[in-house]
Amino acid sequence: MQKHVGVNTMMRSKIVLFGDSITEQSIRENGWGVPLANAYSRRADILVRGYGGYNTKWAMFLLDHLFPLDSTKPPIATTIFFGANDAALLGRTSERQHVPIEEFKENLRKFVRHLKECSPTMVIVLITPPPLSEEGRLAYARSVNGENATKIPERTNEVTGQYANACVEVAKEMGVWYINLWSKMQETDGWQTKFLRDGLHLTTEGNAVVYEELIKVFDEAGLSAVNMPMDFPHHSKIDSKHPERAFQQHV
Amino acid sequence: MQKHVGVNTMMRSKIVLFGDSITEQSIRENGWGVPLANAYSRRADILVRGYGGYNTKWAMFLLDHLFPLDSTKPPIATTIFFGANDAALLGRTSERQHVPIEEFKENLRKFVRHLKECSPTMVIVLITPPPLSEEGRLAYARSVNGENATKIPERTNEVTGQYANACVEVAKEMGVWYINLWSKMQETDGWQTKFLRDGLHLTTEGNAVVYEELIKVFDEAGLSAVNMPMDFPHHSKIDSKHPERAFQQHV
Numbered sequence: 441m442q443k444h445v446g447v448n449t450m451m452r453s454k455i456v457l458f459g460d461s462i463t464e465q466s467i468r469e470n471g472w473g474v475p476l477a478n479a480y481s482r483r484a485d486i487l488v489r490g491y492g493g494y495n496t497k498w499a500m501f502l503l504d505h506l507f508p509l510d511s512t513k514p515p516i517a518t519t520i521f522f523g524a525n526d527a528a529l530l531g532r533t534s535e536r537q538h539v540p541i542e543e544f545k546e547n548l549r550k551f552v553r554h555l556k557e558c559s560p561t562m563v564i565v566l567i568t569p570p571p572l573s574e575e576g577r578l579a580y581a582r583s584v585n586g587e588n589a590t591k592i593p594e595r596t597n598e599v600t601g602q603y604a605n606a607c608v609e610v611a612k613e614m615g616v617w618y619i620n621l622w623s624k625m626q627e628t629d630g631w632q633t634k635f636l637r638d639g640l641h642l643t644t645e646g647n648a649v650v651y652e653e654l655i656k657v658f659d660e661a662g663l664s665a666v667n668m669p670m671d672f673p674h675h676s677k678i679d680s681k682h683p684e685r686a687f688q689q690h691v
Numbered sequence: 692m693q694k695h696v697g698v699n700t701m702m703r704s705k706i707v708l709f710g711d712s713i714t715e716q717s718i719r720e721n722g723w724g725v726p727l728a729n730a731y732s733r734r735a736d737i738l739v740r741g742y743g744g745y746n747t748k749w750a751m752f753l754l755d756h757l758f759p760l761d762s763t764k765p766p767i768a769t770t771i772f773f774g775a776n777d778a779a780l781l782g783r784t785s786e787r788q789h790v791p792i793e794e795f796k797e798n799l800r801k802f803v804r805h806l807k808e809c810s811p812t813m814v815i816v817l818i819t820p821p822p823l824s825e826e827g828r829l830a831y832a833r834s835v836n837g838e839n840a841t842k843i844p845e846r847t848n849e850v851t852g853q854y855a856n857a858c859v860e861v862a863k864e865m866g867v868w869y870i871n872l873w874s875k876m877q878e879t880d881g882w883q884t885k886f887l888r889d890g891l892h893l894t895t896e897g898n899a900v901v902y903e904e905l906i907k908v909f910d911e912a913g914l915s916a917v918n919m920p921m922d923f924p925h926h927s928k929i930d931s932k933h934p935e936r937a938f939q940q941h942v
Contacts, residue, residue: 467728474725477718477739485738488728493926501938502923536931672753675744680787687752 451513452671453484459521462642464490472650483668495525495539496547507558514559517663520551523569524640527595527603534594541606548610563661564616568604571622572597573632576639617661619653702764703922704735710772713893714741723901734919735767746776746790747798758809765810768914771802774820775891778846778854785845792857799861814912815867819855822873823848824883827890868912870904
C-alpha cells in the first residue's frame with residue numbers, strides 16, 4: 441500500500457529557490473520554477489526567494505531571515521543562483537551592483553556554510569549565472585533608452601564567465617552540487633537569442649534548460665519526486681464504502 | 692520609505708488553494724496558480740493543496756492536517772474549489788466519487804467553519820465547479836477507450852449546476868466570498884471548448900478566467916498584492932555604499 445504522511449502537511453517538505461531576478465521570475469509563465477512545482481506536486485512546496493537586482497552582498501542581509509538556524513523544518517533542498525549582478529562591471533551603468541570576484545566567492549561560501557548549519561542533509565545546488573550576450577544587452581538598452589542608450593555593455597560574457605568559474609570552484613571546494621549554466625548554454629548554437637531574451641534573462645527555452653539540469657541534479661542527489669511519498673492517497677486507492685481506511689496512517 | 696518585514700520570512704504569508712484536480716493542476720504551465728504566484732511574488736506564498744479525483748467527503752479527512760487549528764501562522768486566504776467530483780452521477784462510470792448534494796453542502800459548511808476557527812480574519816473563497824460539457828466528456832472517453840467508451844456521460848451540466856448553486860448558497864449563508872464559475876463561464880459563447888479541454892478540466896483560457904475572477908475577489912477583500920509590503924527592499928532602494936541602511940527594520 442502506498443505510504444503517505446498525514447501529519448500537518450502544511451509543513452510539507454520545502455525546496456527553496458534563492459537568487460536574483462532569474463529566480464524571482466522562475467514562477468512566471470514559462471519560468472523554470474513552474475515545471476519544478478508541478479513535478480513535486482503533493483510532495484514538496486517550491487518556495488521562491490528571488491530578489492531582482494540583488495547581488496550576493498545584499499542577499500547576505502537576508503540569509504538569517506530566509507534560513508533561520510533554529511528552524512524545525514529546514515528546506516530539503518536549496519538552489520543558490522547569483523552572479524549575474526555581481527559580475528556587473530565597474531565604471532559602467534550597473535556598477536552599483538558590482539561585487540569583486542573574491543568577495544563573491546566568499547559570500548557563496550558563507551551561504552553554503554549557513555545552509556549546512558541549517559541542515560547537514562540539505563541538498564545545496566549552486567547555479568552559475570547564464571552566459572551573457574553583450575549584443576542582447578545593448579539591444580535591450582536601445583529598446584528602453586533609444587538613441588541615448590549606452591553603447592558600452594554593462595556586463596560582458598567574459599567577466600560573467602569568471603564569476604561562473606568562481607561559483608563552480610566554490611561548489612567543488614565545499615562539496616555541494618552545481619550547475620554550470622554558463623558553459624551548458626554555450627554548447628548550443630545561437631544561445632544568445634535562443635536562451636536569453638534581453639541578453640541576460642531567460643527565454644522559455646532558457647528556462648527549460650535550467651529546469652532540466654536541476655531535475656537531473658535532484659535525481660542524482662536522491663530527491664527524485666517519484667521516490668518521495670505523496671502526502672495523501674491517490675483517489676483510486678480510496679474505497680468509497682470505507683474511505684477512512686485509506687487515511688489510516690502508515691508510518 | 693517602503694515598509695518591509697524582515698523577520699523570518701520563510702514564514703511569509705500563505706495563500707492556500709484547496710481543491711480537486713482543477714486545483715492540483717493550477718501550478719502547471721498555463722495554470723491559474725502561476726499568475727497568482729507571480730502577482731504575490733515577494734509578498735505571499737501560494738501553496739497548492741489540490742487532490743485529483745477527491746470529493747468533499749474524502750477531502751474532509753485532510754482538513755485537520757492541512758489546516759491545523761493550533762497553527763501560529765494560518766493562511767491569510769484559502770480557496771475551496773470542489774464539486775466537480777461530488778456531482779458525478781450515481782449509476783454512471785464515476786459513481787464512486789458521487790456525494791449527495793445535501794452532504795456536499797454540509798461538507799462545505801464544515802470546511803468554512805474549520806477555516807474560520809483557524810483564523811477569523813482569513814479570506815475564504817468558495818469556487819463553484821466549472822460548467823460541464825457532456826459532449827466534451829464523451830469525446831474524452833472515446834479518446835481513452837475507443838469504441839468501448841461509454842455513450843452516457845458520467846456527469847451532466849445540469850447536475851453540476853445544482854452543485855454550483857449549492858456552493859453559492861453556502862457562501863452566502865456563511866458570509867464568505869465566492870466565485871460562480873459555472874455561471875461566469877457560460878456567459879461566453881463556445882465555453883464548452885474555449886474553457887474546457889476534456890469537458891471538465893480547464894484550457895489556458897479557462898485558467899485565465901479563474902485567475903481573473905480570483906484576483907478581483909482578493910482585491911475587493913483587501914488582499915491586493917500591491918497593497919501588501921514586499922518582504923525586502925527593492926534593489927533600487929539599496930545604497931551601494933551603505934547597503935545595511937536599507938535593511939534596517941521599519942516596524
